[in-house]
Each structure stands twice: as C-alpha cells, then as structure tokens.
Amino acid sequence: MADSTLGAYNIEDLRRMAKKRLPRGIFEYVDRGAEDEIALRNNREAYQALKIKNRVLIDVSNRSTETEIFGRKITMPFGISPTASAGLVCEGGEVGLARAAARMGVPCTAATSSLTPMEEIYEAAGGNLWFQLYMWTDRDLTATFVKRIRDTGFETMLVTVDSSASPNREYNHRNGFAMPLRYSATLIAQILANPGWCCRVLAPQYLKRGPFRKANNPPELASKLTQAEVESEYTKPASQSWDDIRRIRDMWPGNLLVKGLQSAEDAAIAAELGLQGVVLSNHGGRYLDSAPAPLQVVAETRSAVGPDFKIIIDSGARRGADIVKALAVGADMVMSGRPTLYGSAVAGEAGSYRALEIFRTEMDRVMAQLGINRVVEIGPHIFWNPPDWVFGGAKPQ
Numbered sequence: 418m419a420d421s422t423l424g425a426y427n428i429e430d431l432r433r434m435a436k437k438r439l440p441r442g443i444f445e446y447v448d449r450g451a452e453d454e455i456a457l458r459n460n461r462e463a464y465q466a467l468k469i470k471n472r473v474l475i476d477v478s479n480r481s482t483e484t485e486i487f488g489r490k491i492t493m494p495f496g497i498s499p500t501a502s503a504g505l506v507c508e509g510g511e512v513g514l515a516r517a518a519a520r521m522g523v524p525c526t527a528a529t530s531s532l533t534p535m536e537e538i539y540e541a542a543g544g545n546l547w548f549q550l551y552m553w554t555d556r557d558l559t560a561t562f563v564k565r566i567r568d569t570g571f572e573t574m575l576v577t578v579d580s581s582a583s584p585n586r587e588y589n590h591r592n593g594f595a596m597p598l599r600y601s602a603t604l605i606a607q608i609l610a611n612p613g614w615c616c617r618v619l620a621p622q623y624l625k626r627g628p629f630r631k632a633n634n635p636p637e638l639a640s641k642l643t644q645a646e647v648e649s650e651y652t653k654p655a656s657q658s659w660d661d662i663r664r665i666r667d668m669w670p671g672n673l674l675v676k677g678l679q680s681a682e683d684a685a686i687a688a689e690l691g692l693q694g695v696v697l698s699n700h701g702g703r704y705l706d707s708a709p710a711p712l713q714v715v716a717e718t719r720s721a722v723g724p725d726f727k728i729i730i731d732s733g734a735r736r737g738a739d740i741v742k743a744l745a746v747g748a749d750m751v752m753s754g755r756p757t758l759y760g761s762a763v764a765g766e767a768g769s770y771r772a773l774e775i776f777r778t779e780m781d782r783v784m785a786q787l788g789i790n791r792v793v794e795i796g797p798h799i800f801w802n803p804p805d806w807v808f809g810g811a812k813p814q
C-alpha cells in the first residue's frame with residue numbers, strides 16, 4: 418500500500434524533498450526572496466513570535482475547521498495563492514494544484530502568468546477556483562482579458578498591485594534564471610545535473626505543449642515579450658493606479674480584491690471603492706525587502722475597514738497554528754503558495770494535497786489544544802503576552 422504521507426510530516430519535509438528534485442535555479446526561484454531576504458525571514462518570525470495558551474477540560478470532541486468565504490463553505494480558512502511556477506516544478510502543475518484544492522475543499526487561485534491556459538485549469542479541476550490578474554499597459558487588452566476570465570466561469574478575482582517595479586532577486590542572476598525561461602549556460606548545467614527533472618517535467622512539457630510559455634497571454638502581447646525587461650514594461654506597468662481598479666470594478670461582476678497591500682490606508686481605499694476585500698501580502702518576501710509581515714498589519718487594517726470587509730493574508734504561513742494565529746489577529750483567511758509548490762515538486766497533485774492535509778491536521782490539533790470548537794471562536798484571547806501590533810496599536814486596558 419502506498420504511503421499517503423509521502424514521508425512528509427510537515428511543510429519543511431516537503432521543502433527539503435523538493436530541493437532535491439529541482440534544478441537549483443528553479444528551486445531558488447520558488448523558495449527565496451528579494452535582496453537580503455529580511456522580509457522573507459520576518460514573515461516566519463512574526464508567526465513564531467506569537468505564543469498561544471492552551472485551555473483544558475473543555476469538550477472539543479465535535480470541533481470543526483470549516484468556515485465560509487464569499488458565500489461558499491470551505492474545509493478550513495486557507496487557500497492556495499497564485500503562483501506562476503507550478504508548471505516548472507511538475508508537468509501540468511497548475512491543474513494538479515487546482516485538483517488538490519478541490520479535493521480538500523479550499524480555494525485555489527489560477528495565475529495570469531500560468532504555464533497552463535485558464536480554461537484548461539478550470540475544466541480539468543473544478544472546485545472553488547479564483548483568478549489572479551496583472552493589469553497590462555494596454556487597457557483594451559486588459560478589458561478583453563477580464564471578459565475572458567468572467568466567461569470561463571471564475572467568480573472571484575484578485576488584482577495583484579505590488580509589481581510596479583521589477584524585484585531585485587540577485588540569486589536569479591547568479592543561477593542564470595529568468596522568466597520567460599531562457600537556457601543560459603549556468604541553468605543548462607543545473608538541469609543536466611538533475612536528469613530526474615528532465616524526465617519528469619522538461620520532456621513531457623515539450624512533448625505535450627512545446628516550450629515553456631505564459632499560456633494566458635494573448636498573441637498581441639506575447640509577440641512583444643522577447644526579454645524580461647520588455648515583459649515587465651508591458652505586463653506590470655509603473656503607471657497603474659486606483660483608476661485602473663475602478664475600471665476593472667465596473668466591468669467585473671464577481672468578488673473583486675486587490676492583492677499586495679501592506680497598509681491599512683490602502684485597504685481603506687479599496688473598501689471605499691466597493692471592493693469585497695484585500696489580500697495583505699508582501700509577495701512572500703519577493704518584492705519589497707524590509708516590508709512588514711502581513712500578519713503584523715492585520716489588526717490595524719481591520720480597525721480601518723470594519724468587521725465585514727474581507728481581509729485575507731498570504732506570505733509566511735507554514736503551520737496550522739499559523740492559520741489560527743492569523744485569524745486571531747483579525748484575518749478571515751490565510752493563503753500561501755510555496756507549500757503546495759513544494760508538494761507539487763515532490764509528487765504532483767498528491768504532494769499538493771499532502772501539504773493541504775498537513776495544514777488541516779495541524780489546525781485541527783491546535784484548536785483542540787486551545788479548547789476551541791469553531792473558527793468563529795478564535796480571537797486574540799488565545800495569545801500570551803502579545804505585542805501591540807496584535808491589537809492594531811496599544812493593548813486594550
């Protein structure tokens with residue numbers, strides 16, 4: 418009988434396994450952050466700094482991690498963040514991620530820069546699928562693309578807004594890695610040193626789909642993307658503004674959120690514009706180094722937008738306890754991208770599902786240890802000696 422645990426008992430186990438199965442340049446593209454990786458480390462340290470108190474002699478025999486987001490029941494308050502590299506770690510990886518999420522009963526977010534067309538992901542996976550949008554320089558192309566997203570069947574869309582300048586990821590240069598993927602001498606050497614990846618990912622990709630490409634880009638845009646610098650100019654414009662969000666809001670009939678905010682001020686603007694929520698995120702520490710952890714700005718954001726506006730956070734969650742801590746400071750849901758990518762690199766859909774299973778099992782265990790039966794019972798009372806940012810400023814008297 419196959420071991421459904423895959424020999425992985427936490428997310429770090431999956432990470433170590435993924436590191437062995439991927440060429441160095443691809444693994445570091447997934448795993449690392451920007452510049453000195455201060456934000457990357459702080460994302461974890463913020464979670465680890467919060468201590469929680471157990472409660473005993475409380476009947477928790479009927480506890481549940483289930484909750485609801487945008488009118489749909491989900492197995493736990495967790496979703497898969499958009500990632501553009503799933504197809505690099507596993508052939509057809511985006512479909513596997515979406516299927517794993519559907520099987521678990523949590524949202525999965527397909528990405529604009531996916532290597533698999535959105536229609537294929539939607540048809541193959543089903544489930545509670547969301548879509549992540551980058552605003553292109555050509556607003557007519559963006560409008561047409563938004564219509565395509567709507568017609569495919571997506572009901573919730575996240576607009577990523579923290580990419581007005583290319584990030585500084587120095588390790589990518591050292592590894593000869595770039596997106597779109599280009600085979601530098603350094604990267605070729607790393608690939609040849611990992612023949613397993615060639616057999617599992619590279620060869621099937623070329624046989625089924627041809628070269629790696631961003632499958633959702635329309636021909637009018639794809640023809641311009643001959644180098645990374647040009648791509649950023651056309652697909653992640655420095656000119657983007659709240660006026661662009663207003664235009665998208667007016668043409669999008671479903672739930673609309675902006676992703677990549679790190680301030681209560683910006684979240685308040687999103688609420689004033691009639692959006693359904695925000696995703697507080699520092700892009701997993703991959704853009705602005707020294708950025709605060711999203712966890713650290715949840716409480717002040719909640720104070721700014723009120724109780725009904727949805728606050729989702731990503732960047733840094735690696736344990737089920739992290740989900741509980743995020744909800745305790747005021748978030749409605751947690752998202753993460755790397756854990757299920759690690760799982761995908763290890764065993765495709767089964768590996769991604771294992772990552773989700775680890776989160777759910779750990780969250781359930783922590784709830785029991787805290788004497789909590791339902792997600793709505795989670796609040797700041799679970800913390801021991803919390804820092805001021807848990808309350809959005811000064812501690813309550």
